[in-house]
Amino acid sequence: MSRRSRLIYSPDYTKYYFHDEHPFNQHRLLLTHDLMTSYGLLSEQDIVPPRPATDEELALVHDPGYIETVRAQGHSETELPQAASYGLGTEDVPCFPRMHEASALIVGGTLQAVDLVMNGEADHAFNPAGGLHHALRARASGFCIYNDCSVAIAYLRKRWKARVLYIDTDAHHGDGVQWSFYDDPDVLTISLHETGKYLFPGTGNVSERGEGSGYGFSVNVPLDAFTEDESFLEVYQTLVPKLARAFKPDVIVTQNGCDAHAYDPLTHLSCSMRIYQEIPRLAHRLAHELCGGRWIAVGGGGYDIWRVVPRAWTLLWSEMTDQCLEDSPLPENWGKRWRDKSKLPLPTHLFDDVQPFPPIPRRGEITQKNRLILERAMMYAPLG
Numbered sequence: 001m002s003r004r005s006r007l008i009y010s011p012d013y014t015k016y017y018f019h020d021e022h023p024f025n026q027h028r029l030l031l032t033h034d035l036m037t038s039y040g041l042l043s044e045q046d047i048v049p050p051r052p053a054t055d056e057e058l059a060l061v062h063d064p065g066y067i068e069t070v071r072a073q074g075h076s077e078t079e080l081p082q083a084a085s086y087g088l089g090t091e092d093v094p095c096f097p098r099m100h101e102a103s104a105l106i107v108g109g110t111l112q113a114v115d116l117v118m119n120g121e122a123d124h125a126f127n128p129a130g131g132l133h134h135a136l137r138a139r140a141s142g143f144c145i146y147n148d149c150s151v152a153i154a155y156l157r158k159r160w161k162a163r164v165l166y167i168d169t170d171a172h173h174g175d176g177v178q179w180s181f182y183d184d185p186d187v188l189t190i191s192l193h194e195t196g197k198y199l200f201p202g203t204g205n206v207s208e209r210g211e212g213s214g215y216g217f218s219v220n221v222p223l224d225a226f227t228e229d230e231s232f233l234e235v236y237q238t239l240v241p242k243l244a245r246a247f248k249p250d251v252i253v254t255q256n257g258c259d260a261h262a263y264d265p266l267t268h269l270s271c272s273m274r275i276y277q278e279i280p281r282l283a284h285r286l287a288h289e290l291c292g293g294r295w296i297a298v299g300g301g302g303y304d305i306w307r308v309v310p311r312a313w314t315l316l317w318s319e320m321t322d323q324c325l326e327d328s329p330l331p332e333n334w335g336k337r338w339r340d341k342s343k344l345p346l347p348t349h350l351f352d353d354v355q356p357f358p359p360i361p362r363r364g365e366i367t368q369k370n371r372l373i374l375e376r377a378m379m380y381a382p383l384g
């Protein structure tokens, strides 16, 4: 049994804040931290506060001109003329005060997680503020300013010479991370996501496999809209262990966006809380089997901040710390503290009662389609 896990956390993470109407809202971390604490899963010694990433660290992935512009924009009253060319000041990524500092703290949190795990102070570490997988080298995108996943992987390659398995189960394609390591055979990126046919960012087709010596080391499984637990888990549990065992990573990085849930307002997958128990369970097992336990988890998408995110990431933390949770009523105090602030009724239990979910009429067809896509995804994958 391992209790050597660390949560990288500070209420300062909520300074990454676009505006009141924006769907990306880090206040979800306050709810999550409170739920973990209310369950008795978290003590003060488990928490490590994040440090800001340095410019040099950010530049492992990001363009120096972009970093300079993000910083200057966050200290400017008016929109800078060059901001738009870097994807800043859009509907998805509006500018806000001190945006560089808020974003660099999230990246530093993920680097903190990397260092704790790689120098052996922790077996596992979780930075729930991270997972900003859409940010590109010189462009903000999809609510993401700096890509903490990409910076952390580049840092793992450079400082720790590690071979990295990246598993992204956010409902959106992990495009920024994929493009950062598209030609690198020492970084295997696996992304399971809703098909990009109707969903941002539109990429993540099964034919995106990497390039040059990295060919085969980008694996994508675009799932059909309305995919439910069983089909999602069938794909995940078939694909990930095979690839992981063949690739033999030194460390596993998981992006744990929880926007594949049926409640999520931005996507069209139809999963329940069950997948958020199974996803980290398998990653955890593989980390012990293949990497001496080295597992770094980050957050990601999750736009039902009241009903989905706190439960999903509490389940992740319970798995990471071997404090397995059965379905149970949520702690009363947690509900009391937050129910008046939420516009929707809060869930009463840790897992969803899936009976009241409307049945998906095309279930059989969707399952078949996902199986075919899975077969195609595995066709050129590096399976030894």
Ligand SMILES: [Zn+2]
Pocket: 002, 123, 124, 284, 288, 293, 320
């Ligand atoms: Zn463990």
Ligand SMILES: [Zn+2]
Pocket: 170, 171, 172, 257, 259, 300, 301, 302
């Ligand atoms: Zn997402």
